[in-house]
Amino acid sequence: xxxxxxxxxxxxxxxxxxxxxxxxxxxxxxxxxxxxxxxxxxxxxxxxxxxxxxxxxxxxxxxxxxxxxxxxxxxxxxxxxxxxxxxxxxxxxxxxxxxxxxxxxxxxxxxxxxxxxxxxxxxxxxxxxxxxxxxxxxxxxxxxxxxxxxxxxxxxxxxxxxxxxxxxxxxxxxxxxxxxxxxxxxxxxxxxxxxxxxxxxxxxxxxxxxxxxxxxxxxxxxxxxxxxxxxxxxxxxxxxxxxxxxxxxxxxxxxxxxxxxxxxxxxx
Amino acid sequence: xxxxxxxxxxxxxxxxxxxxxxxxxxxxxxxxxxxxxxxxxxxxxxxxxxxxxxxxxxxxxxxxxxxxxxxxxxxxxxxxxxxxxxxxxxxxxxxxxxxxxxxxxxxxxxxxxxxxxxxxxxxxxxxxxxxxxxxxxxxxxxxxxxxxxxxxxxxxxxxxxxxxxxxxxxxxxxxxxxxxxxxxxxxxxxxxxxxxxxxxxxxxxxxxxxxxxxxxxxxxxxxxxxxxxxxxxxxxxxxxxxxxxxxxxxxxxxxxxxxxxxx
Numbered sequence: 273x274x275x276x277x278x279x280x281x282x283x284x285x286x287x288x289x290x291x292x293x294x295x296x297x298x299x300x301x302x303x304x305x306x307x308x309x310x311x312x313x314x315x316x317x318x319x320x321x322x323x324x325x326x327x328x329x330x331x332x333x334x335x336x337x338x339x340x341x342x343x344x345x346x347x348x349x350x351x352x353x354x355x356x357x358x359x360x361x362x363x364x365x366x367x368x369x370x371x372x373x374x375x376x377x378x379x380x381x382x383x384x385x386x387x388x389x390x391x392x393x394x395x396x397x398x399x400x401x402x403x404x405x406x407x408x409x410x411x412x413x414x415x416x417x418x419x420x421x422x423x424x425x426x427x428x429x430x431x432x433x434x435x436x437x438x439x440x441x442x443x444x445x446x447x448x449x450x451x452x453x454x455x456x457x458x459x460x461x462x463x464x465x466x467x468x469x470x471x472x473x474x475x476x477x478x479x480x481x482x483x484x485x486x487x488x489x490x491x492x493x494x495x496x497x498x499x500x501x502x503x504x505x506x507x508x509x510x511x512x513x514x515x516x517x518x519x520x521x522x523x524x525x526x527x528x529x530x531x532x533x534x535x536x537x538x539x540x
Numbered sequence: 541x542x543x544x545x546x547x548x549x550x551x552x553x554x555x556x557x558x559x560x561x562x563x564x565x566x567x568x569x570x571x572x573x574x575x576x577x578x579x580x581x582x583x584x585x586x587x588x589x590x591x592x593x594x595x596x597x598x599x600x601x602x603x604x605x606x607x608x609x610x611x612x613x614x615x616x617x618x619x620x621x622x623x624x625x626x627x628x629x630x631x632x633x634x635x636x637x638x639x640x641x642x643x644x645x646x647x648x649x650x651x652x653x654x655x656x657x658x659x660x661x662x663x664x665x666x667x668x669x670x671x672x673x674x675x676x677x678x679x680x681x682x683x684x685x686x687x688x689x690x691x692x693x694x695x696x697x698x699x700x701x702x703x704x705x706x707x708x709x710x711x712x713x714x715x716x717x718x719x720x721x722x723x724x725x726x727x728x729x730x731x732x733x734x735x736x737x738x739x740x741x742x743x744x745x746x747x748x749x750x751x752x753x754x755x756x757x758x759x760x761x762x763x764x765x766x767x768x769x770x771x772x773x774x775x776x777x778x779x780x781x782x783x784x785x786x787x788x789x790x791x792x793x794x795x796x797x798x799x800x801x802x803x
Contacts, residue, residue, distance in 0.1 A: 403655075412652035415612045416666050416719070417638035 307499045311429055314422050321427050328431030332393050336439060340388050344443035347380050348372060348450025356458065365459060369466050370473030372451035378478050381444035383530055386489035389436060390522040394497035397428055398518030401501025402511040410502075425502065429494035436490030437483055477540060485533040489526050496522040563626070564589050565723055565755045566611065571620035573606055580606050582779035583620070588723075593749060593756045595766045597801050598776035604759040605649075607776070608725045611757070612644055613637050624723070642670055645721035645754075649728045651712030653700035660696045663687070663715050670719060686714040689751075690744060706737035713744060717752070724748070724756040730765045742768040763802060775801065 277285070351372055359365050401424060404410050413420040452466040500518040504510040564587040571584040580603040588594045598604045609615040610622055613629055622629040627640055653662050663683045667674060674682075687693045690710035700708060709729060716724065729745065730738035742765040749756060749769075760766055766773060767787050775783040775790065775798050783790055783798045791802040 400656075407650060407655070408648045408652040409654055411609075411614055412646070412648055412654075414614060415641055415644070415646040416669070417641040418666070418669050419638075 303503075304496070304499055307425075307502070308495055310421060311426060311495060314419070314426050315430065317422065321423055324423060324427040325430055328428050329435055331396075332389070332431045333435035333438060336389060336392055336435075337442065339392060340385050340439050340443050341446045343384055343388055344376075344381060344447035345450035345453075347384055348376060348447035348452075349454040351375060351380070351447075352451040352454035353457070356455075366469065368455060369448075369451065369461075369469035373448055373470035373474050374478055376447040376451070377444050377474060378482050379530075381447050382440045382482050382486045382489065383526065384447075385436060385440040385443045386486065386493065386526045386530075387523060389432065389439070389490070389493050390519050390526060393432060394493045394518045394522040395515040397494065397497030398500040399511055399515035401425075401498055402504035402514030403501075405502065405504045406506060406508060406511055425495075425498040428498055429491060432494030432497075433487055433490040436493070437486040440483070440486040440489075477537065481533060481537045481540070485529060488529045488533075492525040492529065493522045496525060564623075565592075565625060566757070567621075567623040568607075568611075569621045571607070571610065571622060572618045573603065573610065573615060574618055580779055581610075581617075584776070584779070584781055586774060586781060588755055588757060590755055591749075591753055592771045593745075593758060593769050595758045595760060595770035595773045596776060597760070597766065597773055600761075602776045603779045604776055605727055608646075608727060608757055608759060611725060612641055612646055642719055643722045645716035645719070645724045647709070647712050647716050647724065647726045647729055649731055651700075651708040653703075653708055653712060653715070655700045657700075658696070659687070659692070659698050659700070659703075659711055662700070662711065663718055666715065666719050682718060686718050687711075689717070689748070690714045704737075706733050706740065709733070709741055710744065713741075713748070717748060720752065722754060724754050726756060726758040726760070728759055728761065730760060730762040735764075738762055738765060739768075741765070745769050 352368060355368060355371060356365065359368055359371070401410070404424070410420045410424070413423065448467070448470055451470075452461070452463060455461050455466065497518045500514045500521065504514040566586070566588040568584055568586050571581050572579070573581040580601075584603075584607060586594070596604045596607065606615055610617050611624055611629070613632075616630065624640060625643060627636070629637070629640075632640065653659075654665065657665065660683060663686060664679060667679045667682065671679065683696070684693060687696060690713055692707060692710055692714070695703060695707060695711065700711070703711060713729075724745075726745065730741050733741065742762075745756070745758070745765075746769055748754060756769075758765070758769055770787055773783075773785060773787055773790055774781050777797065783793060783795060785793075787802075790798055793799050
């Protein structure tokens, strides 16, 4: 900003710059809505790319299993270790399994799974489609009369939407097992006893909304990853930007959906 | 032509030697295209006839690639009419455009091979989508035939990342030809290749044209490629066709700027 401007002029430049950023944000959000609209239009149209959908499910689901399992195990352990002293002060160690199960199933399992998938799957999709765009592979599909949106975006978004709930259930199970292992560091509790206590505290309202929200997490991760890749322009730099912004935008979207889900669950 | 600045423009339109006759395969009139404030094409008129290879010359940024992208609906013109096989591109619905695209092959500058697929899968992909009734054995034999045409049968199970620039171009050409297009669009087919490989690609283009009687448009800076493949050449300067003729005619053009391509 030039130094010889009066405060009014400086404020005007700042407001104009902010307005431009705001316009860009709404422009991007509008484009994403149009992109989502195209997804819903294309998803029902044949031909159904079963082979590609299964392959993407394999990449999203199977290939993420270890990372999500390990993270969930550690989170379950940490939760048990950190809450134990406080619970011990109140003589409520027997409540730890229930506390772990509710925390993991309602929040930690789905959100950790979604965030890992933002980093692992969302960035991969952003970079993959971005690179395909930059190297004209998407154009090559288009001119071969193959609908690239149908082949690339629909299959990937469906795969994340279907796999996230399964991964979240897996994360819940392994997270609770991590809690069990941590409890056995100081106390002795059988696996059966731990899970009986854990499930005793779980209700339908804890499980059902948590599973439902993971479908939405999966949908936004796939959709935003593909959208950011599709938006890449010429140049290799845009591939990095696509991957990075896919992670940032989908992580933000996960938290927004989580907040909305918490509000809706609260009303039930 | 919109701006007849060259003496060759005043001579009757040169029909290529051989079979190039009849109705034009491509007919473009008054094509204009801008990107924001930058006007790339400022009213291009041209026609390509059956069996003809038209080479488009011009400096970088003169709108050559945009021109052929408009022919397959990758870009849409702001003004003007584009007819491919008699069909106005801008009037076609998506399905109709796709039906037309099957008849047109497009070789991209960097071949644009699908890098997550092997060479075999790259070639099988268009067949899987458009020749659903074709048996697996027939598909395999078509793939082998196309790879044999480009002399790369041994590369069938390789990933594109393992191929050299020239090999990628040849596989790209095989993939494009697998649907037996009636029209080929080559976007700088020899760019980034050494002289010997460029020569091989140019020879391959000539052989392909003869074997399948394909009409084509070639965008190139490579004058050796232009000399080998062109039936007719047009020169684009700042979005306007400024010269048209055979290689020999344009080589002797009175316009120094046009002649500079040939020196």
